Amino acid sequence: MYRYFIQPIFNKYKGSLVGYEMLIREYVNGHWRLPQCFSAIPKQVQSELLVTVAQKLSRKIGFVYFNLTWEQFLDNEFAQILIKTQKEISPVTLAIEIIEEPVQTNYSFEQIIQQFNFYRQHGVLITLDDVGTGINTLENIQGFLPYIFGLKFPLQNFRAEGRQEQIITELATWKKIADTNNISLVVEGVENEADDQFLDNLEISYRQGYHYGKPRLFE
Template sequence: MYRYFIQPQLNKFTNSLVGYEMLIRKYDDQHWKLPQNFAAISVDEQVNLLKQTANRLGLKVGSISFNLNRSQFIDDHMAEALIQAQHELYPVKLIIEVTEEESDQLVPEEALVAQAKQYAEKGVQISLDDVGSGFNTYNNIKPLLPYADEIKFAMQNFRRETREGEIVDQLQFWKEVASRYRIRMVVEGTETAEEDELLNKLDISYRQGYFYGKPHLVKLE
């Protein structure tokens, strides 16, 4: 059985909830865990569950974010289903977070750009996840930036890679990128009051992380 957990995203300076990130989990061995193979979950099951969860929330937020790896992002069946979901969920914005996996490096850049154009034309927003870490360097995501509405910077990735000393410089760099392309920048993985204060000093308003709220299950019954 699959369900979505949700984690709040907020604008710290207006003290407002702006959206939720949807995180799919599988119930197995008496507990919820991250699915081992996302490709094994059918498109229709994922999108139908997305719509059920969003409706259960009562559409009380401005946006809901839905994760796709690059292979899923260029899948035409997935695109058709999500574009239809956006029509049904309007005026709530559906945001596709484009994640990275090692196998995604084989996905052609031209296919990514073409699909990004289609989503943008149909009113589905695009978020580029995990910028500055892993494969998502500036040069690798630059072709997608003209079609993006958002970039996400994950502080937990830098902690995991023992790159904490780079966080401030990287935050300033990506904030400048977001300003240049006139898109939102969301910082996720915020876990402490010190990190919260750092983002205040850097004047970064959009936040996500355990400091503001942990993912929790949305019951559909």
């Protein structure tokens, strides 16, 4: 059995709830856990759960953020399902987060841009998740910046990799990239008041993490 947990994303300076990230979990042996293989989850199951949650939240939020691997993003069958999903959850907007897992199949730059445009033409927004880690480095994603809606910077990934000392420099760089390209920047992994103050100093509005709300099961 699969269900979505939801975690809020806030605009600190407006004091407003922007949307929720949808985090799929699997119920096994009496506990909710991360699925061992996301690609094994039936696409239609993910879509139906997403529609159910988004429709019930539609009076509260403008966006739902939904994770895909690069391979799932480039899957034309999945794209058609998600376009149909966007129509069903309107006026809520679906924002796809492409995570930093490596692509297992070779795709050309032109094919990727074509897929960006296809989603955008149908009202689905694209965000690149976990920038600065995995394969979502500036070198790899720079050519995609004119086609996307936003970036997400993961404080938790830098900490897990022992790269805390790089956070200030890296985050300042990604903020400049976002500002220059007129795209949004969400900082995730905001755990405490110290993190919150640090982001105040950098004048970054959009935030996500335990300091603002832990993921919770949406019943």
